Amino acid sequence: MTDIITILYAAIASGTIILYATIGEIITERSGILNLGVEGIMLMGAFFGFYLAYSTESLLLAIIGAAVIGGLMGLIHAFMTITLQANQVVSGLALTMFGTGASAFFGVSMVGKTLKTSFEAIPIPLLNKIPVLGEILFDHNILVYFAFVLPVIVWFVFNRTKWGLALRSSGEEPLSSEIMGIKVIKIRYIATIVGGVFIGISGAYLSVAYSKLWVEGMTAGKGWITIALVIFANWNPLIAYGGAYLFGGLTQLGLNLQKFNIPFPIILLKSTPYVFTLLFLLFISIKGKRSNLPKALGESYFRESRG
Template sequence: MNTDIAIAILATAITAGTPIMYAALGEILAERAGILNLGVEGMMLVGAVSGFILALHTSNPWAGLLLAMLAGGFMALIHAFLTITLKANQVVSGLALTLFGTGLAGYIGKSYVGIRLPESFRAVPVPVLSDIPIIGPVLFNHDPLVYISYFIVPALWFLVFRTRAGLNLRAVGENPAAADSVGINVFRTRYIYVIAGGMLAGIGGAYLSLHYVPVWVENMTAGRGWIAVALVIFATWNPANAIWGAYLFGGLDALGLRLQTLNVTVSPYFLKMLPYIFTVLVLILVTRRNMLSRRGSPKALGLPYDREER
């Protein structure tokens, strides 16, 4: 019985953590390029609603997923244009993007509220692997988007830390002037990663509307975009850490609910606070060990780059 509960909590942690993880991975890319995008919540919602609408009309969740990525990318493009080309304040633009995205998603989704999706992403147990005791039901009895995330995380880690493109990306985020001087196109790099980040946020939103709760309801992300922003710091801008952080943050929710049926009561407000406490603790740790230069935030994060001010 106890292992059953443990398995259920771990499996729920993965499903609850996956949408946050996608969004956080996207934000890691954008922030590695030096652009802070606080519009994650807005991009997720627009991804969720547009993916839902197309999936409803085509009866194909994959088509919906594709549109969710494009929609998330488009939202990010607005942020990129404002902050990279026009050099607007990134915090202001990001917050505006969240407000805009929340409103826009509510507006276009108005006539789709409460409709059931005929075809959604469903759990597909992986043959053989899902039969392994404990590990099988925890890791290999999920929907395709979870399996995709198993590949995306190492791929992004490899991209950021082991490829030339990743080196360029980090250079742009650390010191755009130096990157520019060695011939890296700072503007193009930033555009690419901000948009890619938006696409991942779009997937995060679509995970909710195309799989977890396959209906569209306004504000269905319920603040998960902000958890994703905190997760980026928790993960110290490293895609590989995002996976643990996402499962931890997702697992906390699941744990709190499960404790109730076991007659153990933990304050839900305390549990809701924990992700942010962890984030602050991680910030303190990395600063104290003076590792900011190696593991901490990209140096040029939040600063617009202007060639003439070089």
């Protein structure tokens, strides 16, 4: 029993990494921009977050720094794909390469360093006394709690505000939206930057709060898993909870297989996240509908082409 509670607790903690990034990518993709640079943005966020946490010992600065660097990376992608009309797939790949290389380049000095301060678990009074659930859900650090409410906020903005409507219509019918008076270009810029901010924060959560150290290439494909989870979540921030935590749970289960005396080469367990992601995608392409796929996703939008 305690084993299962430990695994579920770890599932929430590791699912949070992907949850932030998934929410960020959903915001960006809903506006019609496909950002395949998640892996690179996460790494930049992870490095700058760790660097600031190490050198200033201020956790707030670490998170803000990671958010800013994430936003800047988003800005690069927005400039490339919106203003310069570049192919979104290639720009995203270039961003991943840049983030991987630059974080490793600057990160050399941070390898092997340990943090003096980190995010401490803050048990929520009363709620943490609930048997089992309290232990699993309400004894985490502040970033995990914020991840509990973030998808709800984003869902609310998407579906109950005029900004959300403008964002979604930019991703569906950019030309008609423009005629209706929506500034598609501005909205796409903002969505790509804000998306980058949350992806940057997910990186900082990974290095500062989760693993508490910086390792070159430490995201190990989590950015790509995020892109798959966005599809799994049908671009809906509320389903992203399910995707991220389910994914976190399965990964933890995979990593803990030996505990249950299941003979499997330990080294191959490293593959479980990627295989699970592929199975997730397979599952939804057999079962689910991708009803929320933004119609204009990945296509360049050309304001001048209007006339």
